[in-house]
Amino acid sequence: MGNLIEIKGVRHAYRTASGPLPVLDGLELSVPEGGFVAVVGPSGCGKSTLTRLIAGLMTPDEGEVWLHGARVTSPRATVGMAFQNPVLLEWRTILKNVLLPLEIVPTKLTKKQAEERARHLLNLVGLSGFEDKRPSELSGGMRQRASLCRALIHQPEVLILDEPFGALDAFTREDLWQIMHALKAEEPFTGVLITHDLRESIFLADEVVVLSGRPARTQYVLDVAVKGARDIDHLYTPEAAEMLNVLRHQIAIAQGRELPATTRRAAQ
Ligand SMILES: Nc1ncnc2c1ncn2[C@@H]1O[C@H](COP(=O)(O)OP(=O)(O)OP(=O)(O)O)[C@@H](O)[C@H]1O
Ligand SMILES: [Mg+2]
Numbered sequence: 001m002g003n004l005i006e007i008k009g010v011r012h013a014y015r016t017a018s019g020p021l022p023v024l025d026g027l028e029l030s031v032p033e034g035g036f037v038a039v040v041g042p043s044g045c046g047k048s049t050l051t052r053l054i055a056g057l058m059t060p061d062e063g064e065v066w067l068h069g070a071r072v073t074s075p076r077a078t079v080g081m082a083f084q085n086p087v088l089l090e091w092r093t094i095l096k097n098v099l100l101p102l103e104i105v106p107t108k109l110t111k112k113q114a115e116e117r118a119r120h121l122l123n124l125v126g127l128s129g130f131e132d133k134r135p136s137e138l139s140g141g142m143r144q145r146a147s148l149c150r151a152l153i154h155q156p157e158v159l160i161l162d163e164p165f166g167a168l169d170a171f172t173r174e175d176l177w178q179i180m181h182a183l184k185a186e187e188p189f190t191g192v193l194i195t196h197d198l199r200e201s202i203f204l205a206d207e208v209v210v211l212s213g214r215p216a217r218t219q220y221v222l223d224v225a226v227k228g229a230r231d232i233d234h235l236y237t238p239e240a241a242e243m244l245n246v247l248r249h250q251i252a253i254a255q256g257r258e259l260p261a262t263t264r265r266a267a268q
Contacts, residue, residue, distance in 0.1 A: 004067065005192065031191075039209045054067070077105040080152055080154065083164065099118050117153065124183055140172070141175065141176065144165065145176065160192045178232070
């Protein structure tokens with residue numbers, strides 16, 4: 001129970017040759033166990049920085065990052081990550097790529113159990129029969145599906161997705177959205193999704209957090225009306241249209257194109 005991820009008052013500046021670059025300024029974010037939160041915001045506002053903080057790859061100048069009741073101060077093995085460019089190793093088969101994290105993170109699984117688990121995940125994402133192929137023999141969408149399996153193989157508590165579907169065509173992207181819901185139903189995880197795609201955010205997440213322009217703070221939180229698995233039809237409802245409008249407006253504010261005074265609240 002309670003929040004699995006808790007980010008409180010986080011401030012951070014990168015040290016650059018031309019002086020400090022403030023990136024995060026008063027970031028607040030909480031994700032309940034089993035929840036799925038999408039983070040949207042202008043390019044360069046600090047979203048990938050946020051993912052590094054959650055994974056413990058860096059610590060903030062100020063504020064706190066908590067994961068499952070423990071302060072995050074070093075890299076966490078209980079976090080799985082997938083990025084826009086699925087970096088799969090060409091000299092390993094798809095199955096061996098999926099198994100890679102288990103060679104790094106301690107596991108209780110025997111070799112046989114681990115392989116069964118990898119095959120099961122590949123089956124869930126529709127990649128049965130491709131276990132022995134090399135990454136270059138797969139399409140971009142298939143590679144991304146394999147990288148999702150790799151991110152989940154060690155049953156991470158948190159799955160962080162940093163624009164994982166950004167490079168895919170619209171149809172493949174929608175397929176992967178549905179695969180994400182199927183994966184989550186079978187392999188419950190707590191998710192943080194960074195995306196530029198507002199439709200994606202309301203299709204996948206329970207809550208959408210809009211970050212302001214750099215230095216980013218939490219500007220707006222939208223509660224998505226439909227929870228859990230949903231189908232593409234939900235994107236064509238009046239409720240979805242209203243949510244997308246609200247988010248578009250918030251992004252315009254974050255980019256400094258509109259004034260916050262005209263802020264409207266999400267339809268409830
Ligand atoms: N290691 C670093 N050292 C210095 N500056 C950095 C570093 N990493 C990121 N930055 C700067 O911090 C800012 C935020 O970067 P970040 O990658 O978090 O943004 P983002 O919101 O993920 O952007 P995008 O939407 O384009 O992926 C950018 O201005 C970037 O140039
Ligand atoms: Mg980024």
